[in-house]
Amino acid sequence: MGRGRAKAKQTKVARQLKYSAPNTDFDSLQRELSNGEGQSYTTDTWSDDDSRNSEDEWHRA
Template structure:
């Protein structure tokens, strides 16, 4: 017992999702997925490539030298 309110809310949300009109910009989605050149940084480098040497990985094996890097 006591599931009535939760089930009613789930039904309401499911109904809203089923009948809602979505205005999806598929061109924007395609640019995001394929990497638009205009979205890269001004100097031409990609901020997501390369690792930061200042980052100390807590899961790195001890004695691996990652914590001793300077």
């Protein structure tokens, strides 16, 4: 019991998020995206294949 007020609050917040129009600065977004041209992307050092091998060794131990 007592969940009615919490559920009503969640419903209110969800409705506000669904129907509100956020103020997006498209000019700023355009500048940020255009500055990224020509930059090279590096791979994540944590996602290489060696990490899977060490996990296998850990499970065998």
